[in-house]
Amino acid sequence: MTSTAPGGTTPTGPAERMGLKAGSVVQELGWDNDTDDDLRVALEDAIDGDLVDGDYGNVVDAVLLWWRADDGDLVDGLVDALTDLVGGGVIWLLTPKIGRPGAVDAADIAEAAPIAGLAQTTAATVSKDWAATRLVAPKTIA
Secondary structure, eight states: OOOBOTTSOSBOSHHHHTTOOTTOOEEEESOOTTSOHHHHHHHHHHHTSOOBOTTOOSOEEEEEEEOOGGGSOHHHHHHHHTTTEEEEEEEEEEEEOTTSTTOOOHHHHHHHHHHTTOEEEEEEEOOSSEEEEEEEOOOOOO
């Protein structure tokens, strides 16, 4: 269940902190048995639908990318995550928090994002074991 602080201005649930709301189409990549099922359920409740997988075949509003240090080349993973992302959509890179198995160094994310054509904008607390980093394609001047 999500709630807001008095005045309705402070997002308190993970989906609110991630800017996800009912009707959002969220693609999940990198799921494994170590992902946070409570977070997944909270996000599905907030978007009022299921997370879609890599075979979805249509555009998505956001990508939830679970990534661990031993998953391979982060740049490749981020580029792959862009495949179905609608213009203006976001990638939420979820990595194990520092000190946990598979943790990804923040410097690695900062290095990989621009190579993949993304800008790192913010971090959000969404899980006790996973760190969330918001990545977006930089706006282009028309």
